[in-house]
Amino acid sequence: MTEPGLPSPIGLIAGGGQFPLLFAEAARARGRRVVAVAHVNETLPELEQQADVTCWVKLGQLGRIIKYFRQEGVGETVFAGTITKTRIFHDVLPDFKGLTLWNKIDIRLDDAILRAVAQTLEEEGIRVIASTCYLDHLFFPQGLLSRKKPSTAQMEDIRFGWSIARAVGRLDIGQCVVVRDRSVLAVEAIEGTDAAIRRGGELAGSGAVVVKLKKPDQDFRFDLPATGEKTIATLAAVKGAVLAVEAGQSLLFDRAAMVRAADRAGIVVIGLCEDDQGTLHS
Numbered sequence: 356m357t358e359p360g361l362p363s364p365i366g367l368i369a370g371g372g373q374f375p376l377l378f379a380e381a382a383r384a385r386g387r388r389v390v391a392v393a394h395v396n397e398t399l400p401e402l403e404q405q406a407d408v409t410c411w412v413k414l415g416q417l418g419r420i421i422k423y424f425r426q427e428g429v430g431e432t433v434f435a436g437t438i439t440k441t442r443i444f445h446d447v448l449p450d451f452k453g454l455t456l457w458n459k460i461d462i463r464l465d466d467a468i469l470r471a472v473a474q475t476l477e478e479e480g481i482r483v484i485a486s487t488c489y490l491d492h493l494f495f496p497q498g499l500l501s502r503k504k505p506s507t508a509q510m511e512d513i514r515f516g517w518s519i520a521r522a523v524g525r526l527d528i529g530q531c532v533v534v535r536d537r538s539v540l541a542v543e544a545i546e547g548t549d550a551a552i553r554r555g556g557e558l559a560g561s562g563a564v565v566v567k568l569k570k571p572d573q574d575f576r577f578d579l580p581a582t583g584e585k586t587i588a589t590l591a592a593v594k595g596a597v598l599a600v601e602a603g604q605s606l607l608f609d610r611a612a613m614v615r616a617a618d619r620a621g622i623v624v625i626g627l628c629e630d631d632q633g634t635l636h637s
Contacts, residue, residue: 364388366424366432366481367406371397373608374486374581375436379405381489390427392420397438414438417472421479432476433486434469434577439547469577485575487606495582497602498637500610501617501624505597509564509623512537513599514635516566517627524570530580531567533595535559548582549589556593563595569604583608584616591620602626 365387369375375398379389383405391406395413403409410423424432473483487493505513516534519542523529529543533555540563541555548567556563567580582600590598598617600607603626607613617624627635 364390364407364427364429366427366429367391368420368432368434369393369398369402370434370436370438371399372436372581373399374606375399375402376405377490377493377608378433378435378486383407385489390424390429392423394438398436417475421476421481424481425479429481431482431484433484433488434473435486437547437581470574473574473576483576486577486579487575490606493606493608494603495600495605495607495626497626497628499623499625500614501622503618503621503623505599505623505625508536509597512564513566513597513625513627516564516599517568517629517635520566520568521571524568524573527570527572530570531565533559534564534566535562548586552586552589552595553593556590556595559593559595561594561596563590563593564597564599565590565595566599567605568601573604580605581608582606582613584612587613587616587620587622587624590622591616595622597623597625599623599625599627602628 363386365382367375367379367382367389369391375391379391379402382389389406391402391409393402393409393411395411408427410419412419476483512534515537516532519534519539520530520532523532523542529551531543531548531551532539533541533552540558541551543551552563552565567582569580573579580601582598582605586598614624625637627637629635
């Protein structure tokens with residue numbers, strides 16, 4: 356239970372990357388006591404300095420998370436950060452609660468797994484809320500971010516890739532596609548965005564166009580699309596040309612550094628919105 360006088364606790368189930376650190380910093384600035392769950396071999400150790408308390412777990416230890424949150428008086432939590440999805444095949448150490456849940460999931464797609472975990476937490480009295488609740492300023496903006504503008508041919512590729520990415524997202528497979536000359540070179544699956552960019556970019560040789568969208572039924576409580584300076588570095592390494600992202604529906608980290616890197620590499624970075632008629636607007 357929370358002691359009288361202490362800030363209201365909020366749980367943070369952290370994956371990798373800087374998102375958990377940013378969330379912890381923002382939550383504490385709002386007067387929240389951050390009770391973090393960090394995943395071994397995923398979460399940055401710096402989280403221990405940003406959170407008030409931290410418990411390290413291995414992937415699948417759901418029962419331990421619930422017990423820890425109860426001890427700390429946590430009634431609501433967020434998911435933030437990435438989990439290397441291929442680890443579900445070789446690096447999971449589930450406790451009884453985690454194993455029971457895993458065996459109940461028929462289709463082990465991204466959102467199906469996360470929704471099942473969220474449902475279990477809520478059945479235990481721990482509400483799962485949107486990870487962006489204190490970080491609205493991190494949403495990818497609409498418009499051109501880079502100095503370089505997309506060519507007519509690149510805009511055709513963006514529109515083509517957009518329709519493919521939307522269809523792939525509807526199947527809960529991934530959020531990103533790589534295209535060139537209206538041909539699909541790579542579709543993101545369990546390997547993640549960077550690996551898909553490398554694969555598609557190598558096939559393109561140069562000039563790859565990357566399109567990243569939220570899934571049509573995206574649950575904003577977890578697994579939001581995200582890009583940053585690392586995305587540009589990956590795209591530059593394969594001589595890619597364009598990064599097009601759905602504005603307002605995706606997270607952008609290190610905006611200034613990302614734009615500088617894109618301008619150095621001559622990469623187009625643009626945020627787009629789709630209207631009800633399917634037309635894209637920058």
